[in-house]
Amino acid sequence: FRALWIQRINAAVRAEGLTYGVFMHGLKLAGVQLDRKVLADLAMHEAGAFSGIIAQAKAALPQTA
Template sequence: MARVKRGVHKRKHRRKVLEAAAGYRGVRSRHFRAAKEQMLHSLTYAYRDRRDRKGQFRRLWIAKINAGARSHGMSYSRFMEGLHRAGVEVDRKVLAEMAVEDRQGFAALIEVAREHAHAPAGVARSESVEEPA
């Protein structure tokens, strides 16, 4: 069997890793072994955080919607319940944008949600409900 010499491939691989590690601090950008280890960690963090970013945006949208709903005297959960019962299918990203940019449109959605949401405990309803004897 012929002998396999890997000089060219090895140099190409090392150069690729060191170029990817450019910008890292200290030894991690200059020494192959440290650069390779740091690059593997960096790729792991990037993969994890791409998924985490989606949850962060969802939390941001919920905070904006909650602030907009509370400025109209309604909690986030009651607002979303009312929209769900009314059959309004607008996602949180659009609702958050409306709460900040389109206040009249958001106020209209608040009224729709208010009509369809259940009254919170301790609040009298306008409908007549029979009390159990």
């Protein structure tokens, strides 16, 4: 099931302009400790909550200019 979870997360974060790897790195930097199963479920059923998590990950990423 892990591959399916990753596909679902990747599809949701690409809609917000991130890749799966960058998103997961941002979560780690932000200190968010949700596993892939929970993230995939949020992406599918709670889009608003998942958008908030994406915003946290984006905010934690270092800004490149």
